[in-house]
Amino acid sequence: MSASRSDRRHAARFVLERRLAPHIDENWAESLLLELRLLGVGGDQIGAALSEVDSHCVESGEGADEAFGDPVAYARSLPLPVADDASPRALLASLGPTAVQLAGMFAMTWSTDSWLAGTPFEVTVGHLVCGLLALASGGILIGFADPILRALITRPRRGGVLLGTWFVAFTATNVAALLLLDASAGSVSAGWLLVLGAVSVTAGTAWALARLRAGSGSGDPITSPVGAEQAAPTRMERLLASRVVAVGAVPFAAVVLFALSVGLHAAGVS
Known part of the structure; x- marks a missing residue:
């Protein structure tokens, strides 16, 4: 039963890659798709890029890795229009409402x-430290957005554990700051x-x-x-x-x- 469950998860994971590029390695296709999405390329352009790779491999008989090399490097070399701004400013804007x-x-x-x-309300040093920690965490999330997204998508369990560990550590640090740094910094x-x-x-x-x-x-x-x-x-x-x-x-x-x-x-x- 565990084997069939694993097979079902595998099939569900690569359903899009199989549909658009059935003749190339699924992991290679997934890496290309992921990199293009993270670069902000539009969905129709990503589909066209995958289909073009698949067609070339069918005609030449070569594997995708042999014909195009590393999928991440190949994705970055494509002169495709960017539909979504993936700059740090855009990431900051996307996090703005939540912040x-x-x-x-x-x-x-x-x-x-x-x-x-x-x-x-007594504003303590701990409250100020919590604010600084929140700003630092936001900066880290923006600076490392790509590797964080890759970890969550390609290895969801491991990425989830790491994200959960970070959340627990962040919460514990804030609680410790509030409890230990209780000197008053003013009142409102x-x-x-x-x-x-x-x-x-x-x-x-x-x-x-x-x-x-x-x-x-x-x-x-x-x-x-x-x-x-x-x-x-x-x-x-x-x-x-x-x-x-x-x-x-x-x-x-x-x-x-x-x-x-x-x-x-x-x-x-x-």
Whole structure:
């Protein structure tokens, strides 16, 4: 049973490569497809590039590796138009809505208890350190976006473990900073900070929804140039294109944490 399950996973992984380039090595085709997508090449251009490689290999009898060499290097050598801006500025813009949401969620979470108690919110050194860690993490994600995406797509289990480990370490570091670096750096109105946080979460969500409606970062489907049939989305395309869940994740967490704090306060726990 385990063998058949493994075969099914293998077949599902390469369904797009088999459809567009059935005569070349599946791993080579996947690497070419992935690199072109990460470079921001449009789906129709990617389909045409794969089909061209496949046709050449059929006519020449050569393997893709023999005829074109390393798939990543070959992908980068192709003079194809870039449909999506993959520059650091574009990556920063794509992360902007989530960053605004997270900033608002943290502001709401930190200020709720003080607001419920009717006291100002004390900004500690730990809070400032958490902000700096968040900025540093965003910079790392932007700087290493390509290898992170490759790890998540080509080795989802290993990439998921590494990403989960980073998240646990990031959370633990923030908690330690809040607990240990409790020296006051000033105080602000808890009510106003709570309102500012709610506005930030709302604004970030509206920004993210606007980008989705405009099709920004949605990833056009990869299609064959020899037929109108559209290839089914692969695991890679689903990972790169699906952002609907991510748009609502932070607002949902912010509301849950706020409700939990109110509930605990009402119960006399906090």
